[in-house]
Amino acid sequence: MKTVAGAVARRYEVMVQAAATLGLRQGEAFGLAVDFVWKPTLIKADIPTTHENGFHMLRHHFASVLLERGVSIKAVADFLGHADPGFTLRTYTHLMPSSEDRMRQVIEDVWATGQSALDVP
Known part of the structure; x- marks a missing residue:
């Protein structure tokens, strides 16, 4: 069964692998995940991109x-x-x-x- 958490986790792992290929640390991959995975997901779900979210x-x-x-x-x-x-x-x-x-x-x-x-x- 597909879940939102599973999809986000898979996307995050792809970002971590891509970051490692580029020589970035995991923390830097986290920043990429926030910008290119998490925030767009919130916007698509019509959830405000606030600190609480x-x-x-x-x-x-x-x-x-x-x-x-x-x-x-x-x-x-x-x-x-x-x-x-x-x-x-x-x-x-x-x-x-x-x-x-x-x-x-x-x-x-x-x-x-x-x-x-x-x-x-």
């Missing part, structure tokens, strides 16, 4: 969902093109409200099985 907000949402679902900071940083995973952590840590709950649940799940710390990889 910007690609940057979508990027924040994307990163926060990945982190919320347990994807590592390193993997998210690599995908977003951040050279320093610490930057990604500082930027998105406030978007991970359930981290303490997930931590507690992990410990509860392990203890519920009767495993010791030595049994856990």
